[in-house]
Amino acid sequence: MEIQFSSSFACSLLIILVFLGCYSEATAGRGGIGGGIATYWGQNIREGRLTAACATGKFKIVNIGFLSTFGNGQLPQVNLTRHCSPICNGCWNVSAGIVNCQNDGVKVMLSIGGPHGNYSLSSGAEALDLADYIWNNFLHGHSTSLRPFGYAPLDGVDFRIERGEFSPYYTLLARRLYDYGRQWGRKVYLTAAPGCCFPDNYLTKSLYTGLFDYVWIRFFNDRQCQYNSGDPSVFRRSWMQWIHSIPARKFYVGIPASEEAGDGYVTPAVLIRDVLPFVKRSASYGGVMLFDLSNDVQTNYSSSISGRV
Numbered sequence: 001m002e003i004q005f006s007s008s009f010a011c012s013l014l015i016i017l018v019f020l021g022c023y024s025e026a027t028a029g030r031g032g033i034g035g036g037i038a039t040y041w042g043q044n045i046r047e048g049r050l051t052a053a054c055a056t057g058k059f060k061i062v063n064i065g066f067l068s069t070f071g072n073g074q075l076p077q078v079n080l081t082r083h084c085s086p087i088c089n090g091c092w093n094v095s096a097g098i099v100n101c102q103n104d105g106v107k108v109m110l111s112i113g114g115p116h117g118n119y120s121l122s123s124g125a126e127a128l129d130l131a132d133y134i135w136n137n138f139l140h141g142h143s144t145s146l147r148p149f150g151y152a153p154l155d156g157v158d159f160r161i162e163r164g165e166f167s168p169y170y171t172l173l174a175r176r177l178y179d180y181g182r183q184w185g186r187k188v189y190l191t192a193a194p195g196c197c198f199p200d201n202y203l204t205k206s207l208y209t210g211l212f213d214y215v216w217i218r219f220f221n222d223r224q225c226q227y228n229s230g231d232p233s234v235f236r237r238s239w240m241q242w243i244h245s246i247p248a249r250k251f252y253v254g255i256p257a258s259e260e261a262g263d264g265y266v267t268p269a270v271l272i273r274d275v276l277p278f279v280k281r282s283a284s285y286g287g288v289m290l291f292d293l294s295n296d297v298q299t300n301y302s303s304s305i306s307g308r309v
């Protein structure tokens with residue numbers, strides 16, 4: 001009798017705990033049920049500190065952008081605009097933000113490339129060198145000099161390659177980073193931000209490897225595929241083509257977080273009414289990527305769609 005009582009008590013307790021667990025996951029919008037919001041931090045000081053962004057509980061993934069100088073014999077360098085300067089270790093305290101975000105359950109990625117900067121990969125050797133540099137300076141490796149963002153290991157690397165000549169070596173870079181993770185028993189997340197027109201010149205070949213976890217398709221600055229309420233079929237066709245062609249775990253709809261952030265802005269109301277119901281039918285739908293946080297803090301976009309993603 002006593003045993004029966006305690007086991008059924010334990011059982012109900014378990015059910016309550018599981019329920020609470022699911023409930024808190026769903027309300028925080030962090031995985032499991034439904035989608036999440038990803039964003040970019042680092043390109044404008046008005047967005048505030050990384051810690052504060054993650055503490056809002058609105059984001060599942062934050063990409064720190066950008067590592068925008070590499071290749072061509074250049075020393076790799078991050079550019080976080082006026083947040084800090086990597087010269088003389090000025091960005092060392094980004095470490096605290098990374099740790100705080102991770103403690104809040106937010107994944108933090110290093111985004112390489114970006115819309116500005118001077119980057120390229122012109123040989124296999126250069127790709128392998130960059131992988132070593134990233135592993136040792138931003139992930140779980142060790143560097144002989146001070147790491148730009150301090151000791152905190154990031155969760156992975158985001159490929160935001162959108163400039164320069166096409167290079168086949170990004171595939172090698174992705175594979176090397178993935179292998180480093182395997183070798184040291186650490187998951188290295190790989191994500192990418194291709195333009196919405198399929199195929200994307202810079203990234204499609206790398207994405208075919210199946211090594212990428214999340215792909216945020218940039219549905220902006222390209223009228224051939226960005227959302228257009230006059231003719232939503234263009235957007236829909238592009239989404240379908242991406243998710244059926246590329247073997248990645250999850251796909252996010254990437255949109256500008258304000259009208260100034262890019263051509264292809266959709267209001268939160270239109271996103272909720274017209275875009276989300278369509279993309280959510282795909283099993284590999286992962287959520288929405290807002291570009292970028294500095295625009296989101298102006299428009300409050302993430303708050304307007306939170307709970308609906």
Ligand SMILES: *[C@@H]1O[C@H](CO)[C@@H](O)[C@H](O)[C@H]1NC(C)=O
Pocket residue numbers: 079080081116117
């Ligand atoms: C960093 O990026 C910003 C914006 O893209 C650019 O204006 C600035 O010149 C860059 N800084 C350096 C040191 O390259």
Ligand SMILES: *[C@@H]1O[C@H](CO)[C@@H](O)[C@H](O)[C@H]1NC(C)=O
Pocket residue numbers: 049050083084093094097
């Ligand atoms: C790092 O510290 C400097 C100086 O205290 C501060 O101005 C800056 O905002 C900090 N950066 C971050 C990302 O916390």
Ligand SMILES: *[C@@H]1O[C@H](CO)[C@@H](O)[C@H](O)[C@H]1NC(C)=O
Pocket residue numbers: 072074118
């Ligand atoms: C990029 O860097 C290379 C090597 O330092 C230099 O030759 C080239 O002029 C730079 N390109 C731009 C657009 O700044």
Ligand SMILES: *[C@@H]1O[C@H](CO)[C@@H](O)[C@H](O)[C@H]1NC(C)=O
Pocket residue numbers: 300303304
């Ligand atoms: C942002 O939107 C949320 C929900 O719509 C609201 O609660 C919050 O006060 C807004 N914040 C600002 C700064 O407008």
